[in-house]
Amino acid sequence: MKDDIILRVIAKLVMPFMLLFALYVQFHGDLGPGGGFQAGVIAAAAIVFYAIIFGLPAGRKLAPEWLVEKILAVGVLLYAGVGIAGLFLGGTYLDYFVLDADPVHGQHRGIFWVEVGVALTVSGTMLKLFYMFAGRGRDGEEL
Amino acid sequence: MAVAVVAMATQRNLFGVVVLFSIYSFLMATVLFALDAVDVAMTEAAVGAGVSTVLLLGALYLTGGTEAKPLHRPLIPLALAIAVGALLAYGMLGLPAFSDPEAPIHAHVAPRYLGEGLKETGVPNIVTAVLASYRGYDTLGETVVIFTGGAGVIALLRRRRRNGS
Amino acid sequence: MMAEHLPILQVVLPLAVAPLIVLARDRGFAWVATTVVSYGCLAIAIALAVQVAASGTISYAIGSWPAPWGIEYRVDALSVFVLVLVSLTASLVAPYAQRSIAAEVADDRAYLMYAMYCLCLAGLLGITITGDAFNLFVFLEISSLSTYVLIALGRNRKALVAAYQYMLMGTVGATFYVIGVGLLYLMTGTLNLADMAARLREVDELRPVLAALAFITVGIGLKLALFPLHQWLPNAYAYAPSMATAFIAATATKVSVYVVLRYYFMVFDPAQLFAHLPTREVFIALSVAGMLVASLVALFESDVKRLFAYSSVAQIGYITLGIGLDNQASLTGSITHLLNHGVTKGAIFVLLGGVALRYGTQSMSVANLAGLARRMPLTAFGLVIAGLSLIGIPGTAGFVSKWYLIMGALEQGLWWVVGVILAASLIAAAYVWRVVEVAYLCPARGEWRGGEAPIGMLTAALAMVILCVYFGFDTTFSVGGAREAADLLLRAQK
Amino acid sequence: MSAFAGHYAYWITIFLMVAGMYILIARGNLLKKLIGLALLQTSVYLLYIAPAKLIGGSAPIIAGGFSTYSNPLPHVLILTAIVVGVATLALGLALVVRIRETYGSIEEDEILALDSADDG
Numbered sequence: 001m002k003d004d005i006i007l008r009v010i011a012k013l014v015m016p017f018m019l020l021f022a023l024y025v026q027f028h029g030d031l032g033p034g035g036g037f038q039a040g041v042i043a044a045a046a047i048v049f050y051a052i053i054f055g056l057p058a059g060r061k062l063a064p065e066w067l068v069e070k071i072l073a074v075g076v077l078l079y080a081g082v083g084i085a086g087l088f089l090g091g092t093y094l095d096y097f098v099l100d101a102d103p104v105h106g107q108h109r110g111i112f113w114v115e116v117g118v119a120l121t122v123s124g125t126m127l128k129l130f131y132m133f134a135g136r137g138r139d140g141e142e143l
Numbered sequence: 144m145a146v147a148v149v150a151m152a153t154q155r156n157l158f159g160v161v162v163l164f165s166i167y168s169f170l171m172a173t174v175l176f177a178l179d180a181v182d183v184a185m186t187e188a189a190v191g192a193g194v195s196t197v198l199l200l201g202a203l204y205l206t207g208g209t210e211a212k213p214l215h216r217p218l219i220p221l222a223l224a225i226a227v228g229a230l231l232a233y234g235m236l237g238l239p240a241f242s243d244p245e246a247p248i249h250a251h252v253a254p255r256y257l258g259e260g261l262k263e264t265g266v267p268n269i270v271t272a273v274l275a276s277y278r279g280y281d282t283l284g285e286t287v288v289i290f291t292g293g294a295g296v297i298a299l300l301r302r303r304r305r306n307g308s
Numbered sequence: 309m310m311a312e313h314l315p316i317l318q319v320v321l322p323l324a325v326a327p328l329i330v331l332a333r334d335r336g337f338a339w340v341a342t343t344v345v346s347y348g349c350l351a352i353a354i355a356l357a358v359q360v361a362a363s364g365t366i367s368y369a370i371g372s373w374p375a376p377w378g379i380e381y382r383v384d385a386l387s388v389f390v391l392v393l394v395s396l397t398a399s400l401v402a403p404y405a406q407r408s409i410a411a412e413v414a415d416d417r418a419y420l421m422y423a424m425y426c427l428c429l430a431g432l433l434g435i436t437i438t439g440d441a442f443n444l445f446v447f448l449e450i451s452s453l454s455t456y457v458l459i460a461l462g463r464n465r466k467a468l469v470a471a472y473q474y475m476l477m478g479t480v481g482a483t484f485y486v487i488g489v490g491l492l493y494l495m496t497g498t499l500n501l502a503d504m505a506a507r508l509r510e511v512d513e514l515r516p517v518l519a520a521l522a523f524i525t526v527g528i529g530l531k532l533a534l535f536p537l538h539q540w541l542p543n544a545y546a547y548a549p550s551m552a553t554a555f556i557a558a559t560a561t562k563v564s565v566y567v568v569l570r571y572y573f574m575v576f577d578p579a580q581l582f583a584h585l586p587t588r589e590v591f592i593a594l595s596v597a598g599m600l601v602a603s604l605v606a607l608f609e610s611d612v613k614r615l616f617a618y619s620s621v622a623q624i625g626y627i628t629l630g631i632g633l634d635n636q637a638s639l640t641g642s643i644t645h646l647l648n649h650g651v652t653k654g655a656i657f658v659l660l661g662g663v664a665l666r667y668g669t670q671s672m673s674v675a676n677l678a679g680l681a682r683r684m685p686l687t688a689f690g691l692v693i694a695g696l697s698l699i700g701i702p703g704t705a706g707f708v709s710k711w712y713l714i715m716g717a718l719e720q721g722l723w724w725v726v727g728v729i730l731a732a733s734l735i736a737a738a739y740v741w742r743v744v745e746v747a748y749l750c751p752a753r754g755e756w757r758g759g760e761a762p763i764g765m766l767t768a769a770l771a772m773v774i775l776c777v778y779f780g781f782d783t784t785f786s787v788g789g790a791r792e793a794a795d796l797l798l799r800a801q802k
Numbered sequence: 803m804s805a806f807a808g809h810y811a812y813w814i815t816i817f818l819m820v821a822g823m824y825i826l827i828a829r830g831n832l833l834k835k836l837i838g839l840a841l842l843q844t845s846v847y848l849l850y851i852a853p854a855k856l857i858g859g860s861a862p863i864i865a866g867g868f869s870t871y872s873n874p875l876p877h878v879l880i881l882t883a884i885v886v887g888v889a890t891l892a893l894g895l896a897l898v899v900r901i902r903e904t905y906g907s908i909e910e911d912e913i914l915a916l917d918s919a920d921d922g
Binding site: 148149157160161168171175178179180181182184186187190191194198199201202203205206217219220221223225226228231232235238239240241244246248249250252253260261267268269270272273274276278281284285286288292293295299300 | 811812815816817818819820821823824826831833834837840841842847848851852853854855856859860861862863864865870871872873874875876877878879881883884885886887888889890891892893895896897898899900902907908921
């Protein structure tokens, strides 16, 4: 599919919008349906889409495997870290009230970072899964 | 949906089964949407019809397409499955009626989420509020499950170095 | 300041270290981190035990949301006992892991193995400590998924199939559990276990509750390898890497037993349910069948690891038997046996891991052990002691728990059950003798790479063997803790 | 639509569960077993979600003009369950791919035959 000009142009055009949409779903999750998980899936889908059209090596250049693996771990750490921040600020674990002088603001802040953590881990995992399954030849040899 | 499921059980071409599974997930998402579970519907559409299908197709490519004719007689598994179904039916007969506002799940715990959730967390989407705050620890666990799955797949499918073992 | 947060740190510590390990991608760091975390967990568990002994049940509201709305962590005499068991095993296995993983797992995934181990530990601790039905499911899945990976990383290709089969059965079990919890939730409107227990007592319509009981029992029964739902266990134990076998065998099924105890005694209302269903009789029947059948299979099994895996199925029978007998002595016996069997089986599999390393093979038949006593005298001696504890010879840990079980059976006037316990122990003596006979009396043969097991592995193994004997003499912690827990369960039942 | 859901949601759950169990047990193909497993897991969704619905209620997003909302808690639980399901599926597929690579087959009986040949 690498040589099809129409696909290439469309992919280039659509990609930013998909990523934008992921951001929208991420931050609109407070008001409407959506949130970190869905946003993570959409963001990963955008890159998978890119990799399918331009080939796996191009996708790997855009989002290198080592980076994806780090993102996967950073998301969980971020989430767990928000909880530990609550501990240090005098609350219980995952206590968002103490994250800001105004408890409701604190809740907002906590939910925001937690959702970012979820989105990171989910997009990282989905991409990694794609690389793992797609980057494998039928009998285990490298593609 | 039922048709899709029956077709899935009988179809031996695995590619067909995967496509049916995708259709089934979309139908499931529609039903969930009708039941007011918009967040769940969105996730099911993305995960069931999207991610799972891609994964299944990827695995299908790596493993090959058709299923052999089953050797066992299907009667015993069918009986076992129906027995479990009957048990569930027995339990379900005693559940509160559909959309009964007096039912325990509407009378206990949930009212606080709906009544105070906006005030306490400042988030109008109560599903998000419960997900990330009231039951935020479950979601941490969920993220860890995803992480475990991801890391597990890496451990299983990492490409071997050519000179290595 | 941190003392009040110990319950959450117990779980979050290993949970947060796993991603750190993945970030670092370094085997050395992974091992150090894992070991430190395991000992940290043990320290926390002991501190919690002290707190519980001093001031009773601890409740910890995560996110400062009060109990039925938020998720609560609940540490009581029973859960703290299991916490100590799990973290004790973890801290004994972790130092041992270094050599075992280096020998059995490819270099570039060794660090992932450690990450999985931390996750599995976090999952098991999370199941034990949580006071929330759905949170329990989430942590059940964390521990299960990581266990599947741990098993699949075994060298033999059969490990893959074993992991796959375990995955199918484990996931069905977890799904059944969710169905059961769903039914309970629909009847009570709450997910908090304590709140659920209180509200279940006012429920009139029993059919959903009975169905929930059945689904949860079968679901967790699959995880705890309750006879006849144990088919996944022997292969999973036999083909997993040694350290994974040692850890899982000592902890995973025990935690599932704990879940059963918690639901049967602290959630469901016995007066309401057990009058309708012969649960006690079913438990006794299945336990007895499991003890006899699995012991007999073990007697004729040729692979050593599978032999002891079947023996585990039989030992789980002893533990569930205590639940079925349902009195103070038998429950004390059951709970003590969680610990005693955990230590005993842990010791055996750790020792076998050392043997596998030196013999350069993963699946060992009994005959392969010929001459073990001359080649690896300490290991062979350890196997003998742990074997004696498995049989239940006086002076070892196994004797103590069986003694209480027999007392429990006598209290119920069930003489034939006493007979079965003795018969199963005799069969155990026979299969342990098979191993010992070959190890001590047969001339050495087959490949051998020389030397005792590496010092790190041997220390861990001997520590466990010493515990087998120690818990046979000093029972203040084991029986004492178990008795507290049994009292708690029986009080909750009133 | 809601009447449909009310009467039939439980029966659909049961049907899906039976079908999932059946595929899981009766089929020998490892991939197909996983699909049965996924089906079994999805059957739970309706068990939780259907009772959460209140007729006349709307999705649990607080806004002016609505007074009854469906219960959000089951939605949250099922979101978690979906995620757990996909993680399990991914891991299962990875296992199947590895099994296929080492055994050259994903039919249960063929694999068992290969295993017993190993032992013999």
